[in-house]
Amino acid sequence: MPAVDETVEQVRSIDVDxxxxxxxxxxxxxxxxKGLSEDVVRxxxxxxxxxxxxxxxxxxxxxxxxxMDEPTWAKVDYPRINYQDIYYYAAPKAFVAPKSLDEVDPExxxxxxKLGIPLREREILAGVQRPDGEGxxxxxxxxxxxxxxxxxxxxxxxxxxxxVIFMPISEALREHPDLVRQYLGSVxxxxxxxxxxxxxxxxxxxxxVYVPAGVRCPMELSxxxxxxxxxxxxxxxxxxxADKGAYVSYLEGCxxxxxxxxxxxxxxxxxxxxxDAEIKYxxxxxxxxxxxxxxxGIFNFVTKRGDCRGPRSKISWTQVETGSAITWKYPSCIxxxxxxxxEFYSIAISNGYQQVDSGTKMIHLGKNTxxxxxxxxxxAGRSNNTYRGxxxxxxxxxxxRNFTNCDSLLIGDKxxxxxxxxxxxxxxxALFEHEATTSKISEEMLFYCQQRGMSAEEATALVVNGFVKxxxxxxxxxxxxxxxxxxxISLEGSVG
Amino acid sequence: MPLLEIxxxxxxxxxxxxxxxxxxxxxxxxxxxxxxPNGSGKSTLAHVLAGKSDYVATGGSVTLDGEDLLAMAIDExxxxxxxxxxxxxxxxxxxxxxxxxxxxxNAQRKSRGEEELSTPEFMKRVREAAGKLSINQDMxxxxxxxxxxGGEKKRxxxxxMALLEPKLxxxxxxxxxxxxxxLKVVSDGVNRxxxxxxxxxxxxHYQRLLDxxxxxxxxxxxxxxxxxxxxxxxALELEERGYADYQEEAA
Numbered sequence: 115m116p117a118v119d120e121t122v123e124q125v126r127s128i129d130v131d132x133x134x135x136x137x138x139x140x141x142x143x144x145x146x147x148k149g150l151s152e153d154v155v156r157x158x159x160x161x162x163x164x165x166x167x168x169x170x171x172x173x174x175x176x177x178x179x180x181x182m183d184e185p186t187w188a189k190v191d192y193p194r195i196n197y198q199d200i201y202y203y204a205a206p207k208a209f210v211a212p213k214s215l216d217e218v219d220p221e222x223x224x225x226x227x228k229l230g231i232p233l234r235e236r237e238i239l240a241g242v243q244r245p246d247g248e249g250x251x252x253x254x255x256x257x258x259x260x261x262x263x264x265x266x267x268x269x270x271x272x273x274x275x276x277x278v279i280f281m282p283i284s285e286a287l288r289e290h291p292d293l294v295r296q297y298l299g300s301v302x303x304x305x306x307x308x309x310x311x312x313x314x315x316x317x318x319x320x321x322x323v324y325v326p327a328g329v330r331c332p333m334e335l336s337x338x339x340x341x342x343x344x345x346x347x348x349x350x351x352x353x354x355x356a357d358k359g360a361y362v363s364y365l366e367g368c369x370x371x372x373x374x375x376x377x378x379x380x381x382x383x384x385x386x387x388x389x390d391a392e393i394k395y396x397x398x399x400x401x402x403x404x405x406x407x408x409x410x411g412i413f414n415f416v417t418k419r420g421d422c423r424g425p426r427s428k429i430s431w432t433q434v435e436t437g438s439a440i441t442w443k444y445p446s447c448i449x450x451x452x453x454x455x456x457e458f459y460s461i462a463i464s465n466g467y468q469q470v471d472s473g474t475k476m477i478h479l480g481k482n483t484x485x486x487x488x489x490x491x492x493x494a495g496r497s498n499n500t501y502r503g504x505x506x507x508x509x510x511x512x513x514x515r516n517f518t519n520c521d522s523l524l525i526g527d528k529x530x531x532x533x534x535x536x537x538x539x540x541x542x543x544a545l546f547e548h549e550a551t552t553s554k555i556s557e558e559m560l561f562y563c564q565q566r567g568m569s570a571e572e573a574t575a576l577v578v579n580g581f582v583k584x585x586x587x588x589x590x591x592x593x594x595x596x597x598x599x600x601x602x603i604s605l606e607g608s609v610g
Numbered sequence: 611m612p613l614l615e616i617x618x619x620x621x622x623x624x625x626x627x628x629x630x631x632x633x634x635x636x637x638x639x640x641x642x643x644x645x646x647p648n649g650s651g652k653s654t655l656a657h658v659l660a661g662k663s664d665y666v667a668t669g670g671s672v673t674l675d676g677e678d679l680l681a682m683a684i685d686e687x688x689x690x691x692x693x694x695x696x697x698x699x700x701x702x703x704x705x706x707x708x709x710x711x712x713x714x715x716n717a718q719r720k721s722r723g724e725e726e727l728s729t730p731e732f733m734k735r736v737r738e739a740a741g742k743l744s745i746n747q748d749m750x751x752x753x754x755x756x757x758x759x760g761g762e763k764k765r766x767x768x769x770x771m772a773l774l775e776p777k778l779x780x781x782x783x784x785x786x787x788x789x790x791x792x793l794k795v796v797s798d799g800v801n802r803x804x805x806x807x808x809x810x811x812x813x814x815h816y817q818r819l820l821d822x823x824x825x826x827x828x829x830x831x832x833x834x835x836x837x838x839x840x841x842x843x844x845a846l847e848l849e850e851r852g853y854a855d856y857q858e859e860a861a
Contacts, residue, residue, distance in 0.1 A: 553703060556700075559700050561660075561662055561663075561684065561700075562696065562699070562702070563702075563710075563714070564661075564683075564684035564685045564688070565660050565661075565684055565687075565688055565693075565694050565696075566688060566714035566717070566774065567688040567689050567714050567715075567721065567774070568685055568713060568717045569685050569717070570685075572713065572717055576702075576705055576709070576710065576713055577702060577704070577705060579704075579705070580702065580704025580706075580709075580753065581703075581704050583704055
């Protein structure tokens with residue numbers, strides 16, 4: 115039963131003391147001075163060789179940020195973050211944007227290899243066969259971000275032929291400044307919220323994707339984020355634009371070394387889908403969750419939002435959240451175009467002392483817009499797992515429809531699951547459905563399975579697998595492969 | 611040849627002594643019935659054999675095929691051939707019965723160092739065993755015991771027993787909650803599984819189950835000990851006279 119085996123691995127890997135990606139890479143880095151100031155913002159902008167307007171944009175964000183307060187409404191509890199005790203920029207020393215993979219520091223390549231990420235194109239071409247043997251090799255273009263910089267992007271040439279732009283956002287700022295300028299901050303404005311504004315001031319890298327009108331992106335796009343350096347925050351910025359009738363599927367994965375202190379991750383992702391376009395965005399979030407006593411771990415404060423700007427456009431978020439000490443994340447959809455559709459499929463697993471406050475916002479602005487939310491939260495150990503979601507229909511949004519289903523599963527009796535749905539309908543034709551359940555893996559259930567010969571782990575895996583099935587069946591094949599790759603223990607040499 | 615040997619077994623549940631020096635020997639191929647009034651320790655015996663965590667053996671020994679059963683983990687006991695048919699089978703939402711059966715069978719095979727079953731082989735076995743118990747495909751696709759009737763739950767227990775092929779099956783009040791027709795289907799299922807290689811312990815309060823599953827030996831349990839042992843006629847005697855004698859005797 116491979117599905118169960120996978121989940122056994124998955125359950126094992128969420129055991130906080132068994133984090134598999136906790137190693138550190140010894141590499142010389144260049145950092146900005148510690149703390150945050152106008153000078154640091156200027157330093158980052160200069161490092162990236164940015165146009166003047168970009169620097170102004172950052173400085174405006176920085177000045178805004180100084181006037182803002184950290185939000186406290188989420189059900190997460192953590193010591194105050196000292197924003198002057200963080201490095202806002204770290205890059206492998208003597209970093210020059212590599213022209214090919216051969217120029218990338220072998221130490222970094224080894225790190226990604228250890229993580230099971232197929233950076234080398236020939237390995238991808240030679241290696242990854244779909245398990246069921248369908249349709250030859252699975253090809254995924256990868257952008258790898260190490261601390262503050264993008265170290266390698268694969269399949270660039272082939273994507274270029276299709277007209278797809280996939281590159282680090284720092285590079286896009288130089289090569290396609292007009293496109294970036296047109297869309298950057300158009301979904302998540304500079305002053306959107308405390309963490310997004312911080313990101314706007316200091317973001318260092320991330321991915322940029324533009325799929326031209328009528329183009330179906332020929333392969334999965336994927337970014338891997340790795341925080342390596344001590345006391346360093348990661349602030350990546352991702353911007354994806356699907357022009358009229360375009361389609362793109364994008365995957366992101368994240369890991370970090372095991373450390374006693376907390377590290378901040380404050381990313382912003384903006385998606386724009388024009389008329390009839392479709393964006394599928396999937397995440398496997400596996401940042402270091404902290405140790406068994408709740409020491410260390412990543413503080414993950416992320417703003418992700420998609421704008422279904424054109425009629426009949428579609429944005430679909432899928433997330434598998436297993437890592438981080440604190441997760442504060444609400445991938446949302448603005449359903450602006452008439453007949454547009456938003457989807458949110460989520461599996462959030464928390465263990466140890468992890469705290470998850472995650473969910474989505476579906477904002478129905480256009481006529482006959484539809485949305486669907488399927489959220490599965492699994493809480494174990496002493497963790498707290500909250501689903502927080504907003505579904506709203508504005509006056510113009512006649513015929514808006516939403517279906518929401520959020521289920522929680524508790525493992526043990528020291529964890530908590532919470533569901534906080536907000537529903538606002540400002541016109542009488544909107545139709546919203548909400549279903550929620552909470553269940554528990556009881557001692558009796560485990561005993562029953564064990565009496566039939568399963569180990570406690572296999573039994574837990576079986577139950578968890580049954581619980582998340584509804585979401586898993588919505589995932590693209592590539593996603594399952596990626597998720598498995600990141601999550602399973604036996605990563606070494608898993609490219610083949 | 612003894613398959614199960616229980617010697618002077620003492621068991622407490624949350625500090626409360628329930629079994630107080632129980633002795634029992636079950637030979638290969640034999641069917642033993644254990645009868646007794648409510649609270650005499652019948653279900654405790656079933657649970658301590660299976661290894662449930664709150665049931666603590668404070669003295670005595672239990673061997674299965676000469677091996678120390680009490681030293682084994684729950685799943686290890688199962689792999690060694692111990693099967694418990696639950697009085698109240700547990701519901702597992704989201705997990706198809708078919709998936710559950712396959713996971714259980716392969717888990718046992720794996721711990722015995724055997725190959726996993728191929729899909730066609732597994733399907734063949736399930737179809738055969740399910741057919742005999744009038745279990746249809748729809749029921750196999752539904753989540754384990756969720757929304758099953760009392761009769762369906764018990765038939766599902768016997769299906770698992772048929773597929774897992776235990777050496778020793780402990781049936782805990784399998785007749786409870788069954789009407790006459792369902793009782794017949796379940797008993798027929800159990801009888802088909804009788805073999806010289808398989809022993810059974812049938813725990814029941816009532817004689818009526820033993821009309822269908824005819825035991826070789828009948829024991830009366832009272833206050834945590836076996837107080838009388840006889841042939842199948844002992845069950846009839848109990849049916850007539852009730853358990854009053856035994857409650858007084860032990861008092």
